[in-house]
Amino acid sequence: MKRLFAKILLFFLTSGLIISCNAVKRLEADQNLLVKNEIISDGEDVKDPKIYNQLYQEPNSNILGFPLSLHFYNLAQPEIDSILAVKFLNNEKKRKKLVSFLSKKQFDRYLHSRKEFNQWIKKTGEAPVIVNEEDAKKSQNRLKSWYWNNGWFNVETDYEIIPLEDKKKRAKVAYYVKPNQAYFIDSLTTEIASNALDSLYNINKAESKIKPGLQYNTLDFNKERDRLSQLFRNNGVYNFDQEYISFDADTVDTNHKVNTTLIIKNQRNNVGDSIARTPFKIHHISKVNIFTDYSYANRVEAITDSTRHKGYALYGFDAMRYKPEAITDAIFIKPGIIYSDIDRTRTYNRLNSLRVFKYPNIQYTLDPADSTNTDLVTNIFLTPLPKYSLGFDFDLSQSNIQEFGIGFGGSFLIRNIFGGLENLEISGRGSIASSTDAAANSDKDRFFDITEIGSDLKLSLPRIFLPINTEGIIPKYMSPFTNINLGFSAQRNIGLDKQTFSGILNYNWKPSKKLSNSLDLLNIQYVRNLNTENYFNVYRNSFEELNTIAQGSNFEFSDPANRNLKIPDGANRFINYIVSSDTGNTGLDEIDYFNVLDIHERKIRLTENNLIFASSYTYLWNTRESLYDREFSRFRFKIETAGNILSALSNFVQFDVNEQGNEKVFGVSYSQYAKTELDFIKHWDLGKERIFAVRAFGGIAIPYGNSKNIPITKTFFAGGPNDNRAWQAYDLGPGSSGSVLEFNEANFKLAFNGEYRFKLIDEFKGALFVDVGNIWNILDSRTSPDLVFENISDLKELAIGTGFGLRYDFNFFVLRFDVGFKTHDPAQPAGNRWFRDYNFSHAVYNVGINYPF
Structure with a gap:
């Protein structure tokens, strides 16, 4: 591995040395390439990047000191027309030969394509930044202006162009600043x-x-x-x-x-x-007129319906189709109050969030009945969107468990269904896929052996739907919504099938552009697992480990000549034998004994039905205003609890109890846990399309009361294209266990990511990244030291992945390819975890859409 790494490093160093010799090959004899700017204030070097941003000229962009864009630009021919003329047009013999071979039209097209390709190289690359007096003077004036605008009115500036003695045709520019006394x-x-x-x-x-x-x-x-x-x-x-x-x-x-x-x-x-x-005067709103169904076509028609509500006048060109209180509740401009830009902005935002009207038109005119010219009449023109709309989507996918997948779906939206600006959306979805490893008893002749169908019903109300008045806590300027969701899905995969029923009562509101809140007052999920007897056909790693352990035990096989477990009876019989026996009677050592218990517990968790009555609150602070923001921060906090309502009811209602002593509702043991997540993302804009991005994530879910572990759907996993990219999804952890199962999950997770992003050529971007993290079990039923986070010293089991990425920016999305190397692998023996398999043959290759964070 060390030799391979040394060869790669030598290759890049040699290539860089050879190419760098030609960095100035397009420069004239009296020209110098700008390689560095220096700003010296009162004899000291200035480090503030805001001051350097004032300079008119900056050196060519580089990647770790290498000016790739400049070298790409130098690949273009500076006099392409002359070169083509000498090579083809002025060479009569060669020109006739090519014309006879290609035809005149194709020959002309060939020359044109050569010119276009040469132009594309110039456009895609970066022309050399040549030092000149005029640009240096512009930079000097900008520096002087910056210092002046910051209080140094008597600032003195100068500059000096300094050719580099050790490098031909290269120079730096030193700018000298004497701020003098500030004002x-x-x-x-x-x-x-x-x-x-x-x-x-x-x-x-x-x-x-x-x-x-x-x-x-x-x-x-x-x-x-x-x-x-x-x-x-x-x-x-x-x-x-x-x-x-x-x-x-x-x-x-x-x-x-x-x-x-x-x-x-x-x-x-x-x-x-x-x-x-x-003199300026204070203006008041005297009237607010709302035209609920305005359009350009009916602008000259007569009003046929009207009503009044709380001082508002509502008009309709057709019969009024909205409840007056629903319309006026979305209007912040009120009769009798003073004019305010905030009220107008909030009215725009609220009406747009309803998804019932097109962008509204709000106009103010002086009230002709007011002789003081201080009263304003407000006219609000609302243009309804179509009452019904359809939507469709289709996608293709590929993953480590799917060779090929097709997803499709559709939605039907009914606006203003009850007249109070409520929206009802009915959607359906489905997918079919081919698995990478079909179960042993599945239909191998069927290509699509994974299917899923589902449907959802969502009712959105533009208010907080509660029996109490919440206006004092959540004012309407925060755009409150109540969402009621009902969903069902049925999944048929390569062996284990399941059905999921869900119901959610959700409230969300946004106090500002940056801050949003979401409260799931009630989130009910019922997961019903089918075909559970096929468990060991699907999870082959677990079965192979179980079979190997059984062969070294005192277990009596049904066929002594063939000491292999049969699925499902043999595997289940062996598990029952171990669970019901003392350690000394099984013929197993303590490690194998507890491995069987872990396999047994995991089988129960993956095959048992789940009933989750949860409540959660999410706080999101996001300074990013658009997809094109380069510098922003994002913080998300979520807390979730489950089972407390049912636990409280158990004091008044006698629930059934299962064999483990857990209470059951509708025949299913309900989950009880507390879960919290913290997620922080920060992007710094370094200029010249360079960005440094970091993410920190921490999550923990603790079972208690009626549960000894967390439902699989609520646990954490590690690895994958959006996590630690040196491991496949679900392959990392828990702890130092070494991912012996098909997919690994746990109830405690730490993850830290850092990524340096930069421009390569044209729309191609590059990245260097470091991913750190792992998952562990904590305060649940799993006790193996390899899986459990016991104290702070277990942080040494944090996995570290490093690598590089290539991305292509399509403007509306980014296609991403990342290569991750296992730098610190906690699954390896202690003392031999660093750079153990740090090579391309053991690297993980990830393909993703958009940036991971």
């Missing part, structure tokens, strides 16, 4: 012409972004301008604009103090050829 805000006075604005300002002046004692910063003045504009427009000043705000800063003979005057002039009005100024 600080000393006083702030105001000249506000309008009494209404002056009053609003004085009431809220404590929130000013310009404070005496702070160093001058132009951004603070811009923030103050934004604050005042929002303050006025949210407090009735309908026609206010930022252009009326200006600042006058006096720095003459002030000993580096800035005396600032805030100036807000009166409103400007054009009267004929002259300009008149009038």
Whole structure:
């Protein structure tokens, strides 16, 4: 392995050395390639990246010091037209030969394609950044402007182009800055012409972004301008604009103090050829008219239906199809209140979230009945979306348990089903797939041996549906919704089939763009497992281990000549023999004895029916506003409990009890546990399409009361394209056990990921990553030391995977290919876990859609 790694490293180093010699081959004799910028302030090197971002020229982008895009650009021919002319057009003999062989049309197309390909190389690559005086002066001026805007009004700047003596045709640029003494805000006075604005300002002046004692910063003045504009427009000043705000800063003979005057002039009005100024006034909403079924086609037709509700006037060109209280509850602009931009924005957001109307049109006009010109009439035009809509989806898939899969589904949406802006969605889904390893007694002649069908019904209500009033806790500006879901699915796989029934009562609300809350007041799941006798045909690893242990025990085989267990009777009989016997009577050592108990427990968990009555709350803080945000953070916290309602009922209702002493409801032992998850993601934009992304995840689920373990559907797994990419999904852990089963899960998980992403060529992106994590069992029925997290020293069992990735950005999604290497494998013997199988033959190759985090 070490030799192979050394060969790979030598190959890349040699290739880089050879290619680097040609990095400047396209430069003229008097040109220099920019390889470095330096900013020196008062004799010290500047490290702040915000200051370096001011420079007009930056060196060519590189990957670990290697300018790949530049070298790709250099592959293009600088004078392609001359080269083609000399090679083909001016060579009469060669030209005639090619024309006779290809035809004139194909020959011309060939030359054109050569030109296009050459142009594509130039466009895809990165032209060399050549040092020149003009660009250096631009950078110098930008630096001077940055320091000035941050309070150093007397800053002095200079630059120097320094050719590198040890590297031909290469140079760096050093920028020298002498900031001198900074200026600080000393006083702030105001000249506000309008009494209404002056009053609003004085009431809220404590929130000013310009404070005496702070160093001058132009951004603070811009923030103050934004604050005042929002303050006025949210407090009735309908026609206010930022252009009326200006600042006058006096720095003459002030000993580096800035005396600032805030100036807000009166409103400007054009009267004929002259300009008149009038004081700004506070505007009130006198009327709110809502047109519930407006369209461009009926804009000139007469109103045929109307009604009033809580001061609102509702109009319809046809018969009113919405409950007035439902419409007005989504409107934040109320008659009798002052004008506010926030109310208009919240009305837009709420109406859009309903999925009943197209983007609304809100217009304000002066009320002609008001002689003071301070009353506004609000007209809200709502254009309904079609009452019914259909949706379809189709996808292909492949995984480690499916050779080939086809998924399909459809949905039928009914808007405003009860007249109160409720939406009912009925959806169905199905899939068929071919497994990678069919069970021994399955139909081998059938290609599609995995099937699943399901259907869901979802009713969405634009309010918190509870018998109590929640307006004081969750105001309507938080866009509250109640969702009622019912679902059913039936799965037929390679041996174990199951049916799932679910019902969810969910509430969600968003206090802000960044924060959202979701509460599952009740989440009921019932999982019914079928064909459980085929368990050991499906989970062959478990059976092979069980069979090997049986051959070394005192178990009496039904066929002594052939000491192999039969499925299912032989395997079940052997398990019962071990479970009911003392350790010394089985002929097994302690390790094999407890391995059988683990296999037995796992079989029970995977074949038993599950009844889960759960409640959960999810808190999500996300600063990402769009898919194109490069720098953001995301934090998710979830807590879930199950079984507590049924446990409380057991004090009043006598439930049946199973052989293990667990209470049963409808013949099924209900699950009782507490589960919590913490998930944090952070992206840093490093510039030039470089991003450093990290993720930290921790989750734990603790059984108690009526349960000794966690339902399989609620446990954690490790590995896979979105987790630790050096292991296949379900192959990692638990602990140091070495993933001896078909898939491995546990009730405690830690995961940490770091990834450096960068641009390669055109839409191709690259990545280097480190994935750390594992799963363990804790405080449940599994006791094997290899599986259990006992104390902090077990963190040495964290698996570490490293690798690299190649991605292609289709703009609307990213196709991802990652290669992961097992760097620290806790399944290996202690002392021999680092770089044990660190090579391409033992690497894991992952294909995924979009980034893993």
